[in-house]
Amino acid sequence: MTMKRGWIAAAVAAAGLSGIGTSAIAESETLKTVQERGTLLCSGHNGSYFGFVEVNDKNEWKGLDIDLCRALTVAILGDPDKNQIVPLSWAQRFPALQSGDVDVVIKATGWTMGRDTELGLQFSIPYFFGGAQLMVRKELGITSASELGGGTVCVAAGTTIERIVADHLKAENVEHTMVSFEKTAEVIGAYKAGRCDAYAAWGPSIAVLLANQFEDADAHVILSDKLSAEPIAAAMRQGDEDWVDIVNWMLAALIKAEELGVTSANVEEMTANPPNPTVARLLGVDAGMGERLGLRDTWAREMIAEMGNFAEIYDRNLGEGSPYKLARGLNNLWSNGGVLYTPILD
Template sequence: MKNALKLGLAALALAAATPQFASAAPGDTLKAVQARGVLNCTSSDGNFEGFAEVDAQGNWHGLDIDYCRAVATAIFGSDDKLKLIPISWAQRFPSLQSGEIDLVIKASGWLFSRDTELGLQFSMPYFIGVTTFMAHKDLAAKSLADLAGGTVCVAGGTSTEKLVSDYIKEKKYDVKVVTFEKNTEATAAYFANRCDAYAEWGPIVAATRATSADPDSHDILSDALSLEGEAIVMRQGDDNWVDIANWVIAAQRIAEENGVTSKNIDEMKANPPNTVVGKLLGVTPGIGARLGLKDDWAYNVIKKLGNSEEMYNRNFGTESRYKLPRALNSLWNKGGVFYAPVLD
């Protein structure tokens, strides 16, 4: 009898020490989206280069659009059940709060005031926006330090002007700031060679260069004046929905770190090179149940949209017209700030 009791207690102790992975209960937002059969996500009310653009055939593309597609694919297995709803900048958060849309993916900065005062919740950043410079290629400048005695055009009375002025003062660079009333005037002056460089938010700099008469005659410099993390925005109070957004972003970084791409994913799934890839692609069960999704959700996302490097290059990098260096948007082992969370 005593031996039986000891065995029973030992079995209980072993069970307590062994992780038990229960399926996650879908949150209210996931249940509503699944019941509706459609994910309502933002699209721009006008072109926002690199993030949300519409082509001549009426097809939307861009980094923000791709993340809408990624979340829809994680839930439904494809992006066929994605509805893109044009939302203005001013209406993006009220539309989310009212339930008109399920999540905001619109180059929205993760700010303390938004996080604490508006009833919103943010994912991990999916893009790091930096304020930087563009310079005429014939100056052979790599950074602003190479433009001693030069000038930089900037829109006056803006946060960019202050950032640039403070940066030059801090670094003790011999560069003069030339201000203009409007950003369009600043860019026109730069292209007219009235300034050696032009300063703005990185994606805007890249778009300005790409749409110029001769994009190859301008270089984006290495300086990074400020950082702003762009994140997926959701209503506060649904942890499961935030988990889904976070792990959609994380899955693509895990894929990149482990060499999984949209092109080799089937080979990787058939013969996973390590346990992480096996878990990621659903060969080892569990990645879906913990989120209330199917185990092939990450496989479907990466197969459809690629890993984080492929997503960036398609929309901003080497495969786009913008050719914006990935820089801080790279993984940590490639010189950036992003990393792949542990899939355990």
């Protein structure tokens, strides 16, 4: 344990033993369970979902969603390594959450009405936006989803993509056969083997896939049809509002830090000399950031020091610092042409 993590651990212990935030801790059963266990249980993937939840050549988890889990771990436990990533298929993630096998699902998960009202889930503020799209081989000469008549579409089971694509093709009166697979790798393998005419997936993931998994990337084309505009959010069990608050403000703090220019490189300087009251509140210089959540006031500062702000996390996993070079587009700040914004930090 480094010296920095040593004093963070001491602060975590002190917050748990003091009267600060006592009512919030008592009311959030999930937070209490995580603190007593000493480990945060996050959703992983049964394989790699490149750029978001993947395993590197050292058998280590990485990706945007993994880093968000690590950020939440710092916020709660003061150490990004005090988490366990539980490998789950798309279909397994919600039963695992409902049964308590994971504390939170941060895994490219779309916020839908059915999941919100029928599965007993609650969602965080969105942290990513993307829509369902289709990829085909250029040699087929297909330029639109409406031209897929009689074709076969491969898709991952248990995802919103399955329903969205089926609904769109039905509305277009396109006869097709949908073939679903449990693992993302199986979907990709089936498409590469020519078992299907189209590969249906989330647009950003298709772009990442082409950049990483296809030696003949130029032989394929992503159709311009955007079948949905899907908000991606963390999923939690209903009934623990204080836990939802913690996850929401973890995400908000990362985005707010980017907006305010607070980075892993300058966070200590910003703490010593806050340029404005909002930065002072965010970094725990002024009290209140932690007490209202049942955490220590310095949790956001520690999280940014360890993980960076949202831009830093995006860049190393999906952007210019990654193999994928995926432009942020909609996933930029509202002030930079995107749609990401946060609640007011008062």
